[in-house]
Each structure stands twice: as C-alpha cells, then as structure tokens.
Amino acid sequence: GAVVSQHPSWVICKSGTSVKIECRSLDFQATTMFWYRQFPKQSLMLMATSNEGSKATYEQGVEKDKFLINHASLTLSTLTVTSAHPEDSSFYICSAPPAGEIYEQYFGPGTRLTVT
C-alpha cells in the first residue's frame, strides 16, 4: 500500500517556541491532507483539512493562527504549532487520500509533541 511519512516522530520544545511537523506522501500525490490531534486513550479529532495550493479549512474551535498549515506541493503538508504551550502537548497524525481515490486514506505514523 501507499506510504505516508511524518517528521519528526517525536519532538520536545520549550513553551513559547514554534515547532513544524511535516507530512509527506511518498509514492502518490495528494491534493488534500488531513491533520488530527489525539490525546491519550482518546479518539482522533480532526483539526483541519489541508488543500494543495489554497488555504486550509479549520474545524470549529481550532485556532488557525496557532496551528498554521501549508500544503505547498502535492506530496507535502506542514503543520506549525506557534507559541506552543504545555496544553498543546499531544499526538498529531496526518492522513492523505491519493488524488482521485474516493475512499482510500493512508495515515502517517504520528508525531508526539511534548511542550515543557
């Protein structure tokens, strides 16, 4: 099956700094990518939909100025957590449906963010 990678897999940053997480589709193109947040023992909560070449669509309650999303190419989307605080510590997962596929989606392995 298709592969989605995320980098880094684990990052620790200090409160007030920014951190960037990359999501790459390695062997297919994706015009759309999804960013989820998952707290321990909880479900995946959709944060935003990343659209190649246009602005991301954010879910209600997600601060677009805090979670900056850029989908600059058909294989790369980035999520930047700006001015991170300890409450932003979480597991961030991206998924990507191959362009033209109706229901297939491939998930990245996730990024664990710890803000100290």
Place this chain on the structure above:
Amino acid sequence: AQTVTQSQPEMSVQEAETVTLSCTYDTSESNYYLFWYKQPPSRQMILVIRQEAYKQQNATENRFSVNFQKAAKSFSLKISDSQLGDTAMYFCAFMKHGTSGSRLTFGEGTQLTVNP
C-alpha cells in the same frame, strides 16, 4: 453532521476466541462508507475492513467480518480466532460518499485486549 458511537470503551477476549465490537452511527446520507481501523501500541492507524453502504453483503477480510445493519445504523466488527497481535484500540469511522478527499468521522474507540 455525522456522529459515530462506540459504547464499549474496553473489551477483553481469550486467545482463539471470538469477540464482537459494537458501533452505531447517525447520518442523513444515503450513500457512505464505514470503516474499522486498528491502532496498536505503535499508534500507526491500520485499516481493518471497509463497507460500502450500497452493498447489502457484509464485508469480510480473513478473520474479520462485519455485521452491517443499514436501517438500524449499526456496524459491528467480529474478530474470529483472536490473536495476541489483535490487541489494539479499534475505531469505527464514517465517510460520506463523494469526490476524492472526504473526511473521516471517528467513534470514541474500543480498547481490545487479547489474553493468552
């Protein structure tokens, strides 16, 4: 808006036995897809099985099968001959039928433990 409900936060089963995980959903859509995903301790999301709503026949994948009751909006997962490697969090998910890149709506998850 769609909602997905998993009423069993935790379940356990003995190795080699059969277990059924429950899922109900609510939607006004007539055409959609339903999924079961597995998230083992590595936290990588893995597709277990998919069901197209327009198909009456229940999907099966080796030891995994579903009981899809469209009128009741129920979509349970049966795991036969449970194996230790089946220990994971299982998420039921809904996707509207549409163009490429439709979002997934997840249930709360069921933590399944397979005991030796």
